[in-house]
Amino acid sequence: MEGLVAEVMRESGEGCTVYSSIAGPIALGHGGLATRKFSLRFSQHKPYGGKAERVFVSVGVLLSKTVKTPLKWKLAVDGSTLSREIKPQVTVDLEEAKYAKMVIDATPLLSSKFSERSVHNLFTYYDGAQPITLVDVFMVAVYRPLEDDNTSYHFKASYHTGALALEPGDVAKVYSTLGRAQDDAFRVAVAGVQVSSPQLRVYLVAGGSRRDYAAGPGYKLLRVDIPYRGVEVPVAVVNEPVDTPVYPRLSIVGDILVYESRIDGLRVGIRDVSMEYSNKQTVVKAVVYNEGSVELKRISIYVLPSPRHKVSIDSLKPGEHRSVRLLQAPGDRPPQWIAVEASAAGVPFYREYPIKHS
Structure with a gap:
């Protein structure tokens, strides 16, 4: 296992932490299928x-093994230039390339813009003779409430970033110190990974x-609801062992x-869960x-571990409820959890509710 990930942020108090990710691959440069410019709108x-107090931008790039850094390029968000050269803090060798990771504390440049809007624009420009590939962007922001905010919300957060190259069977472990969990x-846990082969x-897995x-x-974002309520949350990212030769075999944890998040007055319940079987399909x-x-907005409900079908609900006011039907296709793994994503006063909510099988 080559490389490292390190904790670059640990915050707590009034407020919340939010994240977003952008998945490549985007070939940059000139010649072939590469493009000099790339622009993408994304929401968070x-x-x-709320006022953005901290903003981190983490960027992963694939380079040819013959390419030397730093490289001239431009990376901008919302018109603010974050980087004028690729100068990675961590680089790991893969079978046919190398993965370079840059971590940028963008707070001075982006805090005011992230405070003003939820939709942003990413822009890159690279005109090198040897193409490079932008493979992932991960952003983390910490928001603090204004003094006159009517909604009370609190959080604790730990953010590790870098690059670890995992062979099949390797396990990347970190420990996130959050203190004991608050009531309600x-x-x-969220992990951004590059998986090299089908x-x-x-x-x-995090805290049981x-x-x-x-x-x-390709790039994948993994997420789990953590039942563990203790001080230090153990987190593991595992590249599963394989019995046969695989190429390429190295995966990246970035x-x-x-x-942890608590929003005063927020409670979501799942009741009357049942399953039907019809034409080899589970409902x-x-x-x-x-x-x-607190009113819930932009609600998305789906079944895990196979979230094939999602039901969207615009809003649920306090005291309201809604019946949902979630379809599972033949061959899907048996349903074990119902996941609920929502927004409460703009603060993200995510929980997984176990399905009790009779």
Whole structure:
């Protein structure tokens, strides 16, 4: 196992942490299928009236083994130039290339812009003779509420970033110190990974949670709800062992974010869960309740570990509920959890509710 990941941020108090990711590959340069310029609009949660206090941007690039860094390029978000050269903090060798990781504390340049809007623009420009590949971008922001904010929300967060190259059977471990969990808080672990081959699977497990798997090739974002309530949350990213030769065989762990969030008055319930079987298809039925005093918006509900079918609900006001039907296709793994994503006053919410099988 080559490379390293290190904790670059640990924050807590009033506020919340949000994240977003952009998956490549995007070939940059001139010649062939490469492009000199690339631009993409992306969205990220923003608490109503919240002020961005910290912003980190993590960028992963694939380079030919013969390419030497630093390289001239331009990386900008919302018109602010974050980098004028590729000068990675961590580089790891892969079978046919090398993976370079840059981590940028973009707080001075982006805090005001992330405070103003939830939709952003990423822009890159590279005109080198040897093409490079932008493979992943991961962004983390910490928001603090304004003094006159009517919604009370609190958080704890630990963010590790860098690059670790995992052989099949390798395990990357980090420990995120959050302190004891607050009452009514939920905890989530997120990992950004590059899985090199369709014959490989990488999984994430945190604090006794379920395992979230990703098969290759390409960039994948893994996420799990953490049941563990203790001080230090153990997190593991595993490149599963294989019994047969695989090429390429190295997978990359780039970012691990572990956070806890509590929103006063937020309570979501899942009731009346049942399953039907018809024409080799499983249908999971459930009722989603807003049991709190905060309105839920942009709600997405799906079944794990095979989130093939998602049901979207615009909003649920306090006391409201909605019945949902979630379809599973033949060959999907048996349903084990119902996942709920939502926004409460702009603060992201995510929980997984186990399905009890009779």
